[in-house]
Amino acid sequence: MANAVEAVVVxxxxxxxxxxxxxxxxxxxxxxxxxxxEEGFDTxxxxxxxxxxxxxxxxxxxxxxxxxxxxxxxxxxxxxxQEFEIEVVPLPNFRIEVGATATLHDITGVPDIDDRRQFNFxxxxxxxxxxxxxxxxxxxxxxxxxxxxxxxxxxxxxxxxRMYGTDFTLAIDRELIPNFAIxxxxxxxxxxWARFEVAGVSEKSSTIxxxxxxxxxxxxxxxxxxxxxxxxxxxxxxxxxxxxxxLFVGPTAYFQLSERSRLTLSWSMQAWGRPAGSSANLDxxxxxRHQARMVFGVNF
Numbered sequence: 525m526a527n528a529v530e531a532v533v534v535x536x537x538x539x540x541x542x543x544x545x546x547x548x549x550x551x552x553x554x555x556x557x558x559x560x561x562e563e564g565f566d567t568x569x570x571x572x573x574x575x576x577x578x579x580x581x582x583x584x585x586x587x588x589x590x591x592x593x594x595x596x597x598x599x600x601x602x603x604x605x606q607e608f609e610i611e612v613v614p615l616p617n618f619r620i621e622v623g624a625t626a627t628l629h630d631i632t633g634v635p636d637i638d639d640r641r642q643f644n645f646x647x648x649x650x651x652x653x654x655x656x657x658x659x660x661x662x663x664x665x666x667x668x669x670x671x672x673x674x675x676x677x678x679x680x681x682x683x684x685x686r687m688y689g690t691d692f693t694l695a696i697d698r699e700l701i702p703n704f705a706i707x708x709x710x711x712x713x714x715x716x717w718a719r720f721e722v723a724g725v726s727e728k729s730s731t732i733x734x735x736x737x738x739x740x741x742x743x744x745x746x747x748x749x750x751x752x753x754x755x756x757x758x759x760x761x762x763x764x765x766x767x768x769x770x771l772f773v774g775p776t777a778y779f780q781l782s783e784r785s786r787l788t789l790s791w792s793m794q795a796w797g798r799p800a801g802s803s804a805n806l807d808x809x810x811x812x813r814h815q816a817r818m819v820f821g822v823n824f
Contacts, residue, residue: 584823
């Protein structure tokens with residue numbers, strides 16, 4: 525049964541970007557005509573990899589399914605992460621999210637990574653967000669976020685061990701054209717620590733980055749736009765020796781399926797990158813060639 529599940533998921537991961545956006549087109553065609561947009565934007569979930577500053581209203585509860593695919597590191601490399609999350613808003617401007625993730629790896633012939641094809645429970649996460657400024661009463665929205673995660677499977681190599689890290693994000697967003705265009709900026713710091721079971725070695729790394737996203741409303745229930753993200757990776761959690769850098773660009777689409785449900789589709793391609801000590805035009809040592817994300821959420 526496990527092999528059958530792996531085969532089905534790996535087959536899905538082999539679909540090209542055109543198939544990904546075929547899903548978006550079909551979704552648009554099937555959207556109920558009765559769905560209408562509220563005034564302004566709720567930026568909590570409309571972006572793909574970037575986060576907005578909205579955190580929901582007190583008492584709000586949501587279930588969310590987040591599927592992230594990462595493809596391409598030389599040889600054959602496909603990694604798929606499926607996370608299920610529950611979000612609650614217990615206090616004004618403060619949101620809590622807990623999640624659990626399962627991962628599938630299909631790796632063959634990638635330098636410095638063992639070949640493997642496996643499906644495993646990866647780990648759990650806790651995401652805390654606090655909104656400092658509300659766009660309705662300030663020139664822009666401002667939120668700080670910290671996502672803590674503990675894993676038993678390395679998300680890149682699929683190797684077993686103990687992995688801990690925190691993603692710190694400072695999120696800023698602003699409505700550029702009222703009820704039509706919205707922009708967001710994220711400043712990111714990600715320290716990571718890992719100890720691998722087989723090799724018995726420990727590794728520390730850190731990543732800093734910036735992301736910009738923009739969306740426009742093309743229909744009352746649909747937003748289209750794109751994201752641009754730049755990352756630099758270092759050895760050590762204190763930004764030690766430089767390891768590499770990458771620039772990702774790609775489109776994003778958001779659909780309000782009903783009053784309580786939503787769907788976000790996003791695809792990013794590494795447009796430029798360079799590992800330390802190399803003249804290559806892409807960094808496939810520290811980053812992937814393609815990253816895709818599909819997020820479905822429902823209020824309950």
